[in-house]
Amino acid sequence: MIVLTANSASELFTAACQAVLLNGHVARPRTLTTTEVVGAHLCLTNPRRRLVDVPPARVINPAFAVAEALWILSGSDDPWIFDYNENLRRYADDGVLRGAYGPRLRRWGGRIDEFDAVIDQLDAVRRQLHADRDSRRAVIQLYDPSRDHRGYRDVPCTLGYRFFIRHGRLVMHTSMRSQDLWLGFPYDIFTTTLIQELLAGWLGVELGEYHHHVDSLHLYAENAEAAAASLNGTPGSAELDPVEVPWPDFDTLLQRVISGLVQPADGSTWHAFGRTLASYRAWKAGERDQARALAADTPGPLSDALSSWYDHLTPALMGDPR
Structure with a gap:
């Protein structure tokens, strides 16, 4: 134990x-x-x-x-x-x-x-x-x-x-x-x-x-x-950052974030979540510069976390076996 x-x-x-x-x-x-x-x-x-x-x-x-x-x-x-x-x-x-x-x-x-x-x-x-x-x-x-x-x-x-x-x-x-x-x-x-x-x-x-x-x-x-x-x-x-939303608005907000429709007015953390998903979708589509730009524009610690993840992926894309 x-x-x-x-x-x-x-x-x-x-x-x-x-x-x-x-x-x-x-x-x-x-x-x-x-x-x-x-x-x-x-x-x-x-x-x-x-x-x-x-x-x-x-x-x-x-x-x-x-x-x-x-x-x-x-x-x-x-x-x-x-x-x-x-x-x-x-x-x-x-x-x-x-x-x-x-x-x-x-x-x-x-x-x-x-x-x-x-x-x-x-x-x-x-x-x-x-x-x-x-x-x-x-x-x-x-x-x-x-x-x-x-x-x-x-x-x-x-x-x-x-x-x-x-x-x-x-x-x-x-x-x-x-x-x-x-x-x-x-x-x-x-x-x-x-x-x-x-x-x-x-x-x-x-x-x-x-x-x-x-x-x-x-x-x-x-x-x-x-x-x-x-x-x-x-x-x-x-x-x-703190994350909050009134219970009656919770499911609607979740769908907006998942669909890429979240706005800064929804709160910094929810906005960061939406930006994080949008950035990764761009990366998966091969739009590397756009993905990194969205990562840089993501509020809070998720910005650095995304950039670190893309740096981690890049050697494999370049043929580096690491």
């Missing part, structure tokens, strides 16, 4: 890499070699420092971080997410990621007595905590045995989220059965802390600590060397 606390996602990431490399044991699920720690509790004290950035060893694609977060928050399992991460296609069945979190978060289907029911779990916990500030029932469930034992390629790693208002602050706990530290953690913590911050805003409370509980925290063998190299990097601690 490891317990780690840090003030930024980057610091938490490097501390976790070190802990897994030092304390982990070999496990080979599905014949894939990993170094694994069973039982990890990672605490982020400032959830707005959600961007993992440890150059040059670990530079993430901020456009995918933003896109995945919006994809989940909007309740979607639509294939547009593949535009930001082609590797996800390998986990799809019939072109659909069957373990997509969005529909489970915003459109959980089931039966209540003799009636079919669709539940927006995000709204449910919002209303629960409005009604009872000390509630212990603000739970979002993502793992669904009725779907996840059917042999699909994509099975959720996240079991669920829990929220508590204590001392005027919203504290969030995430439980995961499995966490790929190198590839998954940087993107998962971006989404979960964004959910936490939005919910805190809807409830009119301060943003508290974020807790990430993992049963199997692991590094795949092909990422172990890079994880070791990340320990020599300088972890970034950039803090994103």
Whole structure:
């Protein structure tokens, strides 16, 4: 069991890499070699420092971080997410990621007595905590045995989220059965802390600590060397601007951001999200100068993160094997 606390996602990431490399044991699920720690509790004290950035060893694609977060928050399992991460296609069945979190978060289907029911779990916990500030029932469930034992390629790693208002602050706990530290953690913590911050805003409370509980925290063998190299990097601690939107306007704003229609008046962070997606779409279309210009014009830390990602991609485009 490891317990780690840090003030930024980057610091938490490097501390976790070190802990897994030092304390982990070999496990080979599905014949894939990993170094694994069973039982990890990672605490982020400032959830707005959600961007993992440890150059040059670990530079993430901020456009995918933003896109995945919006994809989940909007309740979607639509294939547009593949535009930001082609590797996800390998986990799809019939072109659909069957373990997509969005529909489970915003459109959980089931039966209540003799009636079919669709539940927006995000709204449910919002209303629960409005009604009872000390509630212990603000739970979002993502793992669904009725779907996840059917042999699909994509099975959720996240079991669920829990929220508590204590001392005027919203504290969030995430439980995961499995966490790929190198590839998954940087993107998962971006989404979960964004959910936490939005919910805190809807409830009119301060943003508290974020807790990430993992049963199997692991590094795949092909990422172990890079994880070791990340320990020599300088972890970034950039803090994103506050993100807020009234609950009644939330879904409309999400669609505007995803569609590229967001405006600066919608708030600096939402505007930055829209610019980030637009920049990456330009990059994918081969419009490199336009992509970099949009990145430079993106408000806040996502600007530098995009530029770093494009610098990371450029050697491969030039034939450099790095």
